[in-house]
Amino acid sequence: MPIEKSDLLQGTLDMLILKIVALGPVHGYGISLRIRQISKEVLQVQQGSLYPALHRLEKRGWLAAEWGASEKGRQAKFYKLSAKGRKQLESEESNWNRLAGAVANILQTAQ
Amino acid sequence: MSWWKSIFPKRASDAQMNTELRFHIDELIDENIAAGMSAEEARRRAMLDFGGQEKFKEEVRDVYRIRVLDATLANLKSAFRFIRKSPTFSATVILTLALAIGANSAVFSAIDAILLKPLPFPQSDQLMRLQQRHPKLSIPNPFVAPIRLEDWNRLNSTFQAITGYYTEDISETSAALPEEFTEALVAPRFLQVWGVAPALGRDFSFEEGRAGGPDAVIISDRFWRRRFAANPNALGQKLHIGNSSYTVVGIMPASFLFPDRDVDLWSPVPVDVPYAQSRESTWYTAIGRLKPGISIDQARANLGTVQDQLAQQFPKTDAELSVGIDPLKETAIASSRRSLWLLFGSVSLLLLIACTNIIALLLARATQRQHEISVRFSMGAPRGALIAQLLTETFLLALLGALLGLLAANAASGVFRSLAASLPRVEEIRLDARIVLYSLACSVIVTLLCGLFPAIRGTRRNLYGSLNQASRTQVSGRNSLQWLLVGIQVALAVTLLSGAGLLLRTFQELGRVSPGYDPSHILTFQISVGWGETADLKKLRQKTDRILEALRSTPGVEAAAISVGVPGVPFKYQTELKLVEGRAESEPKLFADNHLVSASYFATMKIPMLEGALCRETDGPPSVVVNRSFANAYFTDSQVIGHHLEASNLGYSGSAEIVGISGDAREAGLDQPPVPTVYWCAPVAEPGTYFLVRTHNAPMTMAETIREQIHDFEPQRSVYNFAPLEQHFSDALAEGRLRTILLTFFAATALSLACIGLYGTLSYNVNVRRREVGLRLALGALRGQIIRQFLWQGLVVCIVGCVAGWVLAAASGRLLTGLLYGVSPTDIPTLTAVILLVLVVAAVASLIPATRAARVEPMQVLRNE
Numbered sequence: 001m002p003i004e005k006s007d008l009l010q011g012t013l014d015m016l017i018l019k020i021v022a023l024g025p026v027h028g029y030g031i032s033l034r035i036r037q038i039s040k041e042v043l044q045v046q047q048g049s050l051y052p053a054l055h056r057l058e059k060r061g062w063l064a065a066e067w068g069a070s071e072k073g074r075q076a077k078f079y080k081l082s083a084k085g086r087k088q089l090e091s092e093e094s095n096w097n098r099l100a101g102a103v104a105n106i107l108q109t110a111q
Numbered sequence: 112m113s114w115w116k117s118i119f120p121k122r123a124s125d126a127q128m129n130t131e132l133r134f135h136i137d138e139l140i141d142e143n144i145a146a147g148m149s150a151e152e153a154r155r156r157a158m159l160d161f162g163g164q165e166k167f168k169e170e171v172r173d174v175y176r177i178r179v180l181d182a183t184l185a186n187l188k189s190a191f192r193f194i195r196k197s198p199t200f201s202a203t204v205i206l207t208l209a210l211a212i213g214a215n216s217a218v219f220s221a222i223d224a225i226l227l228k229p230l231p232f233p234q235s236d237q238l239m240r241l242q243q244r245h246p247k248l249s250i251p252n253p254f255v256a257p258i259r260l261e262d263w264n265r266l267n268s269t270f271q272a273i274t275g276y277y278t279e280d281i282s283e284t285s286a287a288l289p290e291e292f293t294e295a296l297v298a299p300r301f302l303q304v305w306g307v308a309p310a311l312g313r314d315f316s317f318e319e320g321r322a323g324g325p326d327a328v329i330i331s332d333r334f335w336r337r338r339f340a341a342n343p344n345a346l347g348q349k350l351h352i353g354n355s356s357y358t359v360v361g362i363m364p365a366s367f368l369f370p371d372r373d374v375d376l377w378s379p380v381p382v383d384v385p386y387a388q389s390r391e392s393t394w395y396t397a398i399g400r401l402k403p404g405i406s407i408d409q410a411r412a413n414l415g416t417v418q419d420q421l422a423q424q425f426p427k428t429d430a431e432l433s434v435g436i437d438p439l440k441e442t443a444i445a446s447s448r449r450s451l452w453l454l455f456g457s458v459s460l461l462l463l464i465a466c467t468n469i470i471a472l473l474l475a476r477a478t479q480r481q482h483e484i485s486v487r488f489s490m491g492a493p494r495g496a497l498i499a500q501l502l503t504e505t506f507l508l509a510l511l512g513a514l515l516g517l518l519a520a521n522a523a524s525g526v527f528r529s530l531a532a533s534l535p536r537v538e539e540i541r542l543d544a545r546i547v548l549y550s551l552a553c554s555v556i557v558t559l560l561c562g563l564f565p566a567i568r569g570t571r572r573n574l575y576g577s578l579n580q581a582s583r584t585q586v587s588g589r590n591s592l593q594w595l596l597v598g599i600q601v602a603l604a605v606t607l608l609s610g611a612g613l614l615l616r617t618f619q620e621l622g623r624v625s626p627g628y629d630p631s632h633i634l635t636f637q638i639s640v641g642w643g644e645t646a647d648l649k650k651l652r653q654k655t656d657r658i659l660e661a662l663r664s665t666p667g668v669e670a671a672a673i674s675v676g677v678p679g680v681p682f683k684y685q686t687e688l689k690l691v692e693g694r695a696e697s698e699p700k701l702f703a704d705n706h707l708v709s710a711s712y713f714a715t716m717k718i719p720m721l722e723g724a725l726c727r728e729t730d731g732p733p734s735v736v737v738n739r740s741f742a743n744a745y746f747t748d749s750q751v752i753g754h755h756l757e758a759s760n761l762g763y764s765g766s767a768e769i770v771g772i773s774g775d776a777r778e779a780g781l782d783q784p785p786v787p788t789v790y791w792c793a794p795v796a797e798p799g800t801y802f803l804v805r806t807h808n809a810p811m812t813m814a815e816t817i818r819e820q821i822h823d824f825e826p827q828r829s830v831y832n833f834a835p836l837e838q839h840f841s842d843a844l845a846e847g848r849l850r851t852i853l854l855t856f857f858a859a860t861a862l863s864l865a866c867i868g869l870y871g872t873l874s875y876n877v878n879v880r881r882r883e884v885g886l887r888l889a890l891g892a893l894r895g896q897i898i899r900q901f902l903w904q905g906l907v908v909c910i911v912g913c914v915a916g917w918v919l920a921a922a923s924g925r926l927l928t929g930l931l932y933g934v935s936p937t938d939i940p941t942l943t944a945v946i947l948l949v950l951v952v953a954a955v956a957s958l959i960p961a962t963r964a965a966r967v968e969p970m971q972v973l974r975n976e
Contacts, residue, residue: 029139047132047161074137077127077134
């Protein structure tokens, strides 16, 4: 069953976006596509959440954006990670790993 | 809403957003077609998939809208919550600011009304005061001869018109009892110069300004309401003044209060009457209105040329004269400018002290809120948002303080007006939009001044990690900053206190001055006399004598005299005198203050005669008495008595013999040392002359008796302005008293604020160090040591502050020169007393937290850890 945005932990979507963008410049459609593919269709990002998040991250200076042509020659807005965003991603990743590890520990130990 | 769009250029970003979203939809359509749908179906599904575009476009826009409004509202809400949650802290800040901003706004309202706003006449910057100046007189003659005024008006090319006026108190006798009025007698063109037309009726006609023309008056709004109950039928009515009757031709609007708020009537002086043709008798206060676009320098040059022409034409009278031109507003307010700026300076220092106090409070507060702030940080709040929130809190406090302050200022303005009754334009002081704006500006400045630094410091990133530390185990930094702020407050308070101390000493010194006469038990009053009566001096003199005789025979009266000015009240009539016997060119010229008095003046005032005799009140050649300063200044090695003086412009013809020398008296004011003075025996009560009566009992108890006595044989005259002489002294010092009272009040407030600051900082320090104190007590420290340590901590800061304050006070003392009497601006006893006072008060303020520190129970504190 796909997990929609509302089920995602707050702040997780931002981290996922940063992670995807870290792989290379990509447009909004590309991001939603990759999240779907990499999570094997478990995570579905609604456009209604994706674009506000993208613009928020851009405004905070974690993402940089520029206009370019897509593979099919359409005009698209490409996002890439800024240095500030890279730092943010690192800290969020390590936080997430700590949290996930802790949660996993509890789940295992409590069994 | 247009400002909204201009801040957030919606269209540009909307177009970009549309492109971005269209790309996404196109890709979805491609994806659907690839999955085997028809083009139509693919598009429909893609749109469906995408959901309500408008809704989330709005969400994206939200990201850009920094959410100014929302954020402000949220900040305001949280600021209100903050104020509710910490009522003591908020009340302290609000009251401190209310006091400081209120006092500041009150003084500013006076400065605004008196110094900044233009005079209440159309194009009032064109109005100029003109004086005829004589190079040898230190004070210009304030008056202008009528004939010269006409010459100036006719010959100049830079003024629209020049006019003049003088006032006299008259009796109007059409009612049952004679009533006293103030009448302004005016030269032609009077209303034209002011640019104000009567509210009802008309200006004077040409004939009414000529000898033999109809007698006409224009009445003031106040008089119209009082006498005619504001009935328009007043126009054309007759008023009986002296022996003539005058027709009311106009009624001025209520806003026209010139020469002052007490004027009831204006009537024209015919330009061509014989007594107005002398070039030597000067009566008019001259006012001119410049032509548009003419500068004051052009006018000075132009009238200088005019006066040069007159000097050639009338060398005897006009050769040495020049023309002084100053903006009317300057001459009206110049005297109070320094007092007002001094008050504004001190009240701004007070605001600065209040701000310093609040900075210290906010800093202490920020330390307590570290935990809250780090929580907000860890939840991703940007620093800017936190600073904005802290500033909103400060602004809300400042705004509440300013509002409360405005209310206080409004309530205090009545007190201010009564204290400041001697200031010019004081009736124009009121709370208006400009004052409200000023208070708002004050609160914005206070917010930035007080709020910015603690907000920036309180949100430093290194606090980020403080979540991990329990705040109670945290020993705060050395808080040297708070101590610096306390030191600044003490220094500023010392500065204000020394200013107040010096002004108080001035008053004390003035109280000790011996004026050279006995001012107690003297009743002063005036009796209405018209200038017309001076045409027959002999008759007027008989009448004066009769009044004086009647006064002397009244039971309870010891002596009676007349004098043109009131002794001890600034009234200068300085002229050059000539010695008939001649003087060597090398000897200094004779300049002296002139006083016109009756011979009984010396006995009434108890001014001792040192040599010679009293002046003679005879019709023969006049005689004068000079004071000791005059004799010492001009006759070092020869006998004074027996010489003859001549003063052409006093209205005396011929020479006057010096018959006596009197003791020195402070005629021009208690703070004015005696200057060479000549007393002319003038037993004639000219208009405006004061009657002085020495009474057995309290002076005012005699007022009614005297009024009835005079009414018995002079029913046409009104007797008015009864006041004890000491009241005049007090009035003459009113402005000095105003600034002394206010400065003392500000200084006392400053001292209490500084003490609150000291107390607060030390208490905070004691709280933070409770554990350390407990530990030391447990290890055997004596309580006395603890008290001494904290007391000393507070006092060291105060001593440093006092030294800095001393330097500041010495540096700013020069601002006070001229306002002081009998005490130097760097008076050591005053400064020492101020510093002792501050140290004692500071010691008391420090002692309370210090003893609290010593009462710490070691076991309890240590157990709590």
